[in-house]
Amino acid sequence: MVFAALLGGLFTLGGFYYLGFNEHTIVQVNKQAEGTAAPVQVANMPNTFAAGDASLDFTRAAEMTTPAVVHIQCTKKVGGNENNALTPESLRDFFGDDFFGPFRGSPHDQGGGGISIASGSGVIIESDGLIVTNHHVIKGADEIEVTMNDNRSYSARLIGKDPSTDLAVLKIDERGLPFLPIGNSDQVKVGEWVLAVGNPFNLASTVTAGIVSAKARNINILDDQSAIESFIQTDAAVNSGNSGGALVNLEGELIGINSAIATPTGTYTGYSFAVPSNIMYKVVGDLKDFGMVQRAYLGVMIKDLDNDLADQLSLNITEGVYVDALSPNSAAAVAGIQAGDVIVAIDGSSVKSSPELQETIGRKRPGDDVEVTINRKGSEKNLTVNLRNMDGNTELTTLAESNGVVVNRLGATLAELSPSELASAGVSSGVQISSLGRGRLKDSTDIREGFIITNINNREVSSVEEALSALRSNTGGILLEGVYPGSSKIYYYGFGM
Numbered sequence: 001m002v003f004a005a006l007l008g009g010l011f012t013l014g015g016f017y018y019l020g021f022n023e024h025t026i027v028q029v030n031k032q033a034e035g036t037a038a039p040v041q042v043a044n045m046p047n048t049f050a051a052g053d054a055s056l057d058f059t060r061a062a063e064m065t066t067p068a069v070v071h072i073q074c075t076k077k078v079g080g081n082e083n084n085a086l087t088p089e090s091l092r093d094f095f096g097d098d099f100f101g102p103f104r105g106s107p108h109d110q111g112g113g114g115i116s117i118a119s120g121s122g123v124i125i126e127s128d129g130l131i132v133t134n135h136h137v138i139k140g141a142d143e144i145e146v147t148m149n150d151n152r153s154y155s156a157r158l159i160g161k162d163p164s165t166d167l168a169v170l171k172i173d174e175r176g177l178p179f180l181p182i183g184n185s186d187q188v189k190v191g192e193w194v195l196a197v198g199n200p201f202n203l204a205s206t207v208t209a210g211i212v213s214a215k216a217r218n219i220n221i222l223d224d225q226s227a228i229e230s231f232i233q234t235d236a237a238v239n240s241g242n243s244g245g246a247l248v249n250l251e252g253e254l255i256g257i258n259s260a261i262a263t264p265t266g267t268y269t270g271y272s273f274a275v276p277s278n279i280m281y282k283v284v285g286d287l288k289d290f291g292m293v294q295r296a297y298l299g300v301m302i303k304d305l306d307n308d309l310a311d312q313l314s315l316n317i318t319e320g321v322y323v324d325a326l327s328p329n330s331a332a333a334v335a336g337i338q339a340g341d342v343i344v345a346i347d348g349s350s351v352k353s354s355p356e357l358q359e360t361i362g363r364k365r366p367g368d369d370v371e372v373t374i375n376r377k378g379s380e381k382n383l384t385v386n387l388r389n390m391d392g393n394t395e396l397t398t399l400a401e402s403n404g405v406v407v408n409r410l411g412a413t414l415a416e417l418s419p420s421e422l423a424s425a426g427v428s429s430g431v432q433i434s435s436l437g438r439g440r441l442k443d444s445t446d447i448r449e450g451f452i453i454t455n456i457n458n459r460e461v462s463s464v465e466e467a468l469s470a471l472r473s474n475t476g477g478i479l480l481e482g483v484y485p486g487s488s489k490i491y492y493y494g495f496g497m
Contacts, residue, residue, distance in 0.1 A: 057250075058195060058209055064252030065197045066205045067149045067178035068124045069245055072133055072156075072170075074141035076117045077419075117141060121198035121245035122170060123254060124179040125284070129154075129172040132280060133244030134259050135161045138168050140429075140462050146172050149205050160287030160399075163469065164226040164295070165279055165362070166259050169287045180246060183253030185276035186349075188212055188232060196236035196258055196272065198245025210236030210272075216355040217273060221260050226295060226473050230359035231273035232256045238272035247274040256280075282363045291399030296364040296387035298337075298372075299330020304354050305342055313340075316378050319352045320344040323374075329392060335385040337374060344380065345373035361387070367394035390472070403468045410471070411439015414464045417452070425485050429462035430454040444495035448484070451491070455481035 120137035124130070131146065138144055144156040154172035161168035188194075189212065196208045214233040222229055232247065238258050247256035256274030263269045286293045303309065303322045310318045320342040326333045337343075345351055346360045347370055364370060366389035373382050388394055397405075407413065415434040422428060430452040433441075441447050453461060456470040457479050471478065480493045 056193065058193075058207070061195050061248055061250050061252040062197070062207045065180060065195065065246055065248050066207065068180045069149065069197045069199075069205065070122045070124060070131060071147040071199045071202075071204055072120050072122045072137055072244060073116060073145045073147070074118045074120075074138055075143040075145070076115050076140060077142040119199070119202065120241055120243035121258070122146065123244070123246045123257065124177050125182060125254065127175060127177050127179050129174045129177055130159075130284075130288075131156065131170040131172065132257055132284060133168050133170060134257065135163050135166045135168045136259075137244045138170070144170060146170065147204075148177075160291050162283050162287065162293045164222065164293070164473070165228050165275060165283050166222055167257065167275060167280060167283045169284055180248065180252065180254040182277050182281055183249055183251070183255045185232065185255045185278045188215065188249070188255050188276075190215060193250055194234055194236060194255065195248050195250075196234065196238050196242060196245060196274075197248065198238070198242035198258060200239035200241040202241055206242075208237040210234045213271065215276075216353055216359065218353075218355040219260065219262065219273060221273075228279065228358050228362040230276060230279070230355040230362075231259065232276055234272055234274065235270060236272060237268045239268045242272075253277075254280075276359065278363055279359060286365075290396065292397075292402060294365040294396050295389065296361055296366050296368060297330070297390060298332045298361055298385065299327040299388065300332045300337065300343075301325040301327075302343075302354055302357065315342065315375075317342060317344070317375055319350075320375060321351055321354055321357045331385050331388040332372075335372070335383045337372065337383060337385070338376070341374040341376050343372060344375050347371050348373075366396060402472055406468050406471050409439055410441050411437045411443075412441050414453075414467055416464055422452075425452055425483055426488060427452060427454050427483060429460055430482060431461060431464050431467045440495050441493070445493040447480070447493050451480075451482055451484055451493075453480050453482045 117140060118137055120133060122131040122133035125132055138158065138161065144158065145153055146156045147153045154174060156170040156172045159169040159171050192212050194210060194212055196210070198206060200206050211234065212232060213235050217231040217233045218229040219231065220229065232255065234247065236247070238261050242258045245258045246254055247258055249255050255277045257280055258272060258274045260273045261268055262271045262273070283293055301324045303324050305315070305318060305320045305322045307318050309322060313322075323332070323337060323339055323341045323343065325339050326337065343351055343357060346357065349360070351357045351360065361370070364387050366387055368387050370385050370387060371382055372385050373380055386394065412433050413435040414431045417425075417430065417432055422430065433447065433449055433451045433453070436442055436447070436449045453467060455461065456467060457474055459470050461467040461470060477494060477496055481490060483490060
């Protein structure tokens with residue numbers, strides 16, 4: 001048995017060498033030098049942050065944008081002497097705080113000349129000096145100064161303004177100016193890189209970068225009955241002075257006008273909001289052509305649809321806009337839309353929230369046809385709606401015509417007051433009823449000539465234009481608040497338009 005075991009072992013060793021199992025390759029691993037990184041590369045992970053990567057090269061967009069973004073300084077004329085001149089404190093009561101920061105002014109500005117009431121940014125969109133900014137930047141301004149990126153300064157005139165979208169259009173007399181091409185904000189995607197360009201804290205031509213973090217945001221910041229809030233939300237740093245500045249994509253295309261920030265401190269804390277360029281484009285066109293925005297309406301009262309509302313109403317969908325009620329003879333009612341329907345698309349594009357619906361309709365004019373897709377009791381149906389204006393027709397009117405209609409309905413003539421007259425009446429802003437004839441005011445109230453209107457539906461007014469705009473934007477009840485000269489008592493008058 002011992003002999004057999006030895007013999008088997010000899011045969012095994014011989015076969016091992018004979019068949020070549022003893023051959024092998026020696027791999028030498030060099031010892032890593034102390035303090036150096038191991039040569040490790042994660043497979044299939046491209047280095048997207050490498051220098052020179054075109055997808056994250058902000059320089060081209062910044063170079064295109066900064067020459068077309070301007071600094072805007074607004075001034076309010078004041079007159080008289082130290083006893084009746086407007087002061088920063090009294091003006092604050094009317095103008096309020098800027099979305100991005102407090103009222104700007106100092107005591108030495110009072111007593112003649114003008115007082116700086118706001119500063120912000122603007123964007124040149126045409127080479128002949130057409131500029132877009134925010135309405136809240138130029139609100140109440142008597143003089144507007146525009147300073148270019150190369151320090152050239154111009155006096156600007158106001159072409160038109162629209163509080164419902166917080167936009168205003170200015171014009172300076174110059175040609176051959178750098179301007180930004182307008183991009184399609186509908187094509188903006190959540191997660192894509194964007195640049196915010198403006199003049200925060202009076203630091204000219206500041207560029208910050210971030211991503212689009214959400215679209216169609218409603219933040220309830222616009223104090224207007226017809227407000228359209230469907231903001232692009234970004235995390236690009238925006239601060240006081242960025243109002244009216246540019247939000248651009250990496251191609252240097254204007255995709256939004258920076259308008260607001262969400263902040264508990266008054267400075268940037270993470271999110272900023274911009275008016276989409278497609279809304280801006282429509283508003284600019286209307287202000288240029290008509291002097292006012294041609295607002296189209298469906299004539300529906302709506303709610304956002306969610307899981308709770310869907311369960312409550314036994315609906316089989318959880319996205320869309322629920323039609324709660326309709327105005328009599330509205331465009332939607334005439335087209336066959338009913339209370340209880342859920343609007344899920346406009347012109348083939350899905351609608352998932354009220355801001356999306358308002359934005360889509362806000363880009364239309366009275367008389368335009370839209371295809372509305374509704375879900376009614378689980379079945380989808382397409383209806384063609386011919387949009388109407390606030391008066392229930394499809395007419396397009398100029399600002400002068402619209403103001404004339406309002407004045408005729410009121411039966412009153414409105415006049416602006418000087419700073420000394422306002423101070424004498426104990427108010428910081430308002431317009432006076434200079435004459436009163438047959439109309440809604442005389443028929444429905446006991447208001448008298450000389451009454452100074454300070455607020456319309458809790459909205460302060462400082463000019464005839466603002467008063468008429470507030471009256472135009474309200475089709476239901478109107479509440480006037482104000483005083484009579486020589487009396488400190490506040491009076492209220494209510495009537496229907």
